Amino acid sequence: MEKTLIAxxxxxEESQRRxxxxxxxxxxxxxxxxxHxxxxxxxxxRFILGLISLDDLKKEMRQAVLNNRCAFQHVRA
Incomplete structure:
Protein backbone atom coordinates (compact mmCIF):
# COMPACT_ATOMS: atom_id res chain seq x y z
CA MET A 1 0.00 0.00 0.00
CA GLU A 2 1.41 3.37 -1.02
CA LYS A 3 1.53 6.35 1.30
CA THR A 4 0.23 9.62 -0.03
CA LEU A 5 1.65 12.70 1.60
CA ILE A 6 -0.60 15.71 1.54
CA ALA A 7 0.84 19.12 2.25
CA GLU A 13 -1.36 35.38 5.63
CA GLU A 14 1.37 32.73 5.70
CA SER A 15 1.46 32.65 1.91
CA GLN A 16 1.86 36.44 1.82
CA ARG A 17 4.61 36.27 4.46
CA ARG A 18 6.45 33.68 2.36
CA HIS A 36 17.62 33.46 -10.38
CA ARG A 46 5.74 26.17 -4.67
CA PHE A 47 7.17 27.35 -1.34
CA ILE A 48 4.94 30.45 -1.40
CA LEU A 49 1.88 28.29 -2.11
CA GLY A 50 2.73 25.98 0.79
CA LEU A 51 3.42 22.96 -1.39
CA ILE A 52 6.94 22.54 0.01
CA SER A 53 8.66 23.55 3.25
CA LEU A 54 11.62 25.89 3.61
CA ASP A 55 13.86 22.85 4.14
CA ASP A 56 12.51 21.31 0.92
CA LEU A 57 13.13 24.58 -0.92
CA LYS A 58 16.74 24.72 0.28
CA LYS A 59 17.33 21.09 -0.71
CA GLU A 60 15.87 21.62 -4.18
CA MET A 61 17.96 24.74 -4.75
CA ARG A 62 21.17 23.05 -3.65
CA GLN A 63 20.44 19.99 -5.78
CA ALA A 64 19.59 22.08 -8.84
CA VAL A 65 22.85 24.02 -8.53
CA LEU A 66 24.88 20.84 -7.97
CA ASN A 67 23.26 19.18 -11.01
CA ASN A 68 23.82 22.27 -13.17
CA ARG A 69 20.08 22.40 -13.85
CA CYS A 70 20.22 26.05 -12.98
CA ALA A 71 22.84 28.65 -12.39
CA PHE A 72 23.09 31.94 -10.65
CA GLN A 73 24.15 34.24 -13.43
CA HIS A 74 26.33 37.18 -12.60
CA VAL A 75 25.16 40.35 -14.26
CA ARG A 76 27.91 42.80 -15.11
CA ALA A 77 27.13 46.49 -14.77
Whole structure:
Protein backbone atom coordinates (compact mmCIF):
# COMPACT_ATOMS: atom_id res chain seq x y z
CA MET A 1 0.00 0.00 0.00
CA GLU A 2 1.41 3.37 -1.02
CA LYS A 3 1.53 6.35 1.30
CA THR A 4 0.23 9.62 -0.03
CA LEU A 5 1.65 12.70 1.60
CA ILE A 6 -0.60 15.71 1.54
CA ALA A 7 0.84 19.12 2.25
CA UNK A 8 -0.83 20.88 5.11
CA UNK A 9 -2.70 23.94 3.86
CA UNK A 10 -1.25 27.29 4.82
CA UNK A 11 -3.21 30.45 5.48
CA UNK A 12 -3.39 33.39 3.10
CA GLU A 13 -1.36 35.38 5.63
CA GLU A 14 1.37 32.73 5.70
CA SER A 15 1.46 32.65 1.91
CA GLN A 16 1.86 36.44 1.82
CA ARG A 17 4.61 36.27 4.46
CA ARG A 18 6.45 33.68 2.36
CA UNK A 19 6.04 35.82 -0.76
CA UNK A 20 7.61 38.81 1.03
CA UNK A 21 10.53 36.67 2.24
CA UNK A 22 11.17 35.32 -1.27
CA UNK A 23 10.96 38.81 -2.79
CA UNK A 24 13.39 40.20 -0.20
CA UNK A 25 15.87 37.39 -0.92
CA UNK A 26 15.48 37.92 -4.67
CA UNK A 27 16.10 41.66 -4.27
CA UNK A 28 19.22 41.02 -2.18
CA UNK A 29 20.54 38.72 -4.92
CA UNK A 30 19.80 41.30 -7.63
CA UNK A 31 21.68 43.96 -5.65
CA UNK A 32 24.68 41.62 -5.60
CA UNK A 33 24.47 41.19 -9.35
CA UNK A 34 22.93 37.73 -9.45
CA UNK A 35 19.72 36.56 -11.05
CA HIS A 36 17.62 33.46 -10.38
CA UNK A 37 16.56 31.27 -13.23
CA UNK A 38 13.25 29.54 -13.98
CA UNK A 39 14.05 26.36 -12.01
CA UNK A 40 14.58 28.31 -8.80
CA UNK A 41 11.63 30.61 -9.42
CA UNK A 42 9.34 27.59 -9.81
CA UNK A 43 10.57 26.19 -6.49
CA UNK A 44 10.05 29.59 -4.87
CA UNK A 45 6.45 29.64 -6.08
CA ARG A 46 5.74 26.17 -4.67
CA PHE A 47 7.17 27.35 -1.34
CA ILE A 48 4.94 30.45 -1.40
CA LEU A 49 1.88 28.29 -2.11
CA GLY A 50 2.73 25.98 0.79
CA LEU A 51 3.42 22.96 -1.39
CA ILE A 52 6.94 22.54 0.01
CA SER A 53 8.66 23.55 3.25
CA LEU A 54 11.62 25.89 3.61
CA ASP A 55 13.86 22.85 4.14
CA ASP A 56 12.51 21.31 0.92
CA LEU A 57 13.13 24.58 -0.92
CA LYS A 58 16.74 24.72 0.28
CA LYS A 59 17.33 21.09 -0.71
CA GLU A 60 15.87 21.62 -4.18
CA MET A 61 17.96 24.74 -4.75
CA ARG A 62 21.17 23.05 -3.65
CA GLN A 63 20.44 19.99 -5.78
CA ALA A 64 19.59 22.08 -8.84
CA VAL A 65 22.85 24.02 -8.53
CA LEU A 66 24.88 20.84 -7.97
CA ASN A 67 23.26 19.18 -11.01
CA ASN A 68 23.82 22.27 -13.17
CA ARG A 69 20.08 22.40 -13.85
CA CYS A 70 20.22 26.05 -12.98
CA ALA A 71 22.84 28.65 -12.39
CA PHE A 72 23.09 31.94 -10.65
CA GLN A 73 24.15 34.24 -13.43
CA HIS A 74 26.33 37.18 -12.60
CA VAL A 75 25.16 40.35 -14.26
CA ARG A 76 27.91 42.80 -15.11
CA ALA A 77 27.13 46.49 -14.77
Missing amino acids: QAISH RRVVEEARSANFRQGYR DAVLEEANE
